[in-house]
Amino acid sequence: MSDSVALEDRSVASSAPLAKRAAQSPPPRQDEADLPLFEFTTRILRSPDEAIELESAWRRLSAVAVEPNAFYEPWALLPAWRNLAGGDRVELVVVEAPKRVFPTGPKVLCGLFPIVRRRSFYGLPVRCWELWRHVHCFATTPLVRRDCAAEVLDQFFTAAANDACAAPVVSAEMLAAEGPFQRLLVDSNAAAGRSVFTRGLTSRALFRAAVDAEAFLKASLSRKKRQGIQRTERRLAEQGALVTRWLGENDDLPEWIDAFLKLEAAGWKGRERTALACDAGSTAFFCEMLAGAYGAATLQMGRLDFDGKPIAMICNLLARDGGYSFKIAYDEALAEYSPGLLLELALIRELHARGVAWTDSCASSDHPMINHLWPERTLRQSLAISTGARGGHLATSLMPLMRWLKQKTRRRTRAAGADSQPKPAE
Secondary structure, X not given: OOOOOOOOOOEEOOOHHHHHHHHOOOOOOHHHOOOOOOOOEEEEEOOHXXXXXXXXXXXXXXXXXXXXXXXXXXXXXXXXXXXXXXXXXXXXEEEEEOEOOEOOOOOEEEEEEEEEEEOOEOOEOOOEEEEOOOOOOOOOOOEEEHHHHHHHHHHHHHHHHHOOOOOOEEEEEEEEOOOHHHHHHHHHHHHHOOOEEEEXXXXXXXXXXXXXXXXXXHHHOOHHHHHHHHHHHHHHHOOOOEEEEEOOOOOOHHHHHHHHHHHHHOOHHHHOOOOHHHOHHHHHHHHHHHHHHHHOOOEEEEEEEEOOEEEEEEEEEEEOOEEEEEEEEEOHHHHHHOHHHHHHHHHHHHHHHXXXXXXEOOOOOOXXXXXXXXXXXXXXEEEEEEOOXXXXXXXXXXXXHHHHHHHHHHHHHHHHHHHHOOOOOO
């Protein structure tokens, strides 16, 4: 019996045309490669309409950034800004510099930081610039050009410190805690003497491609587990037509989006009112973002159909050689057949076929299914960094004490609650 796993021969409508379009995207212009290490300037854009003018330069910045971040690409950030800001007054801090070969011409976009301003932070009366993260954003690593990254970071922190409403602290959640940006940030903070408070550190599952899909699955799943999945798949296939499909250029994107929204809303997320379709802003964001990602050839969307009806769907966002697993939904009426798992296994084959080197699960650190299937981990952190403005060092120094006080208060509250429970009869 073959030892292959899950929907090997049922995949149709490959997304290879989208991969071809992505490969044909224009590279960064060569005349931007030699930037001066001075004359950096900062400006702040206060609406999505102002930021639209940057889209071409924004895409070029994404291609040469220290690290990619799909959630800060223009096709993702602008729809979020328009639909998910809510009470947050989002602003876009952009760092630019002239070209050495054309110093009086248009400036080159070198760094991009979406922020919100806070009047207090972590229980302290200190102003803060916070890298913006909406409810559907799972990474806040800013886009910073590789060839002038240190200078761009210095310019950003200086701008925060020297702003009219000076911010002594910059904070971020779900920031990369390993890799080239983290190393850059550590070196930059050390050189500038910025103090750092690590509020939290967590891990989540990471896909990293193996030699091929079979090698990956054999390393991740035992033979017994693979055979059990095969039996489940065969049982389901005996009851109807089972087909995996991947979004291609000739598919109807609005139909796929509508199918996903309905499938997600029919499950537990719908009952708990956390499904995308339960909120008008989230629905508008999802539709607009997926349309933009599709146009930029950075959308990877798959579905497992049973008798022509989707019983599991997945939506990934690609970024250079990797991607982010953004949303997944499945039909709970068929939960005994694990349709979500079957589609995840088909995704592993598709990722290897498309040459996607890595994918961030964007899942919780204790997610039982994906942690078992994707054994590697990626680290994310929440940081508070002093900017050099007055009060920044003091604030970051007090934050460990604030954390200890909060933890002590929570322990006392839990203990008081336990003591107030009626004692069992002896």
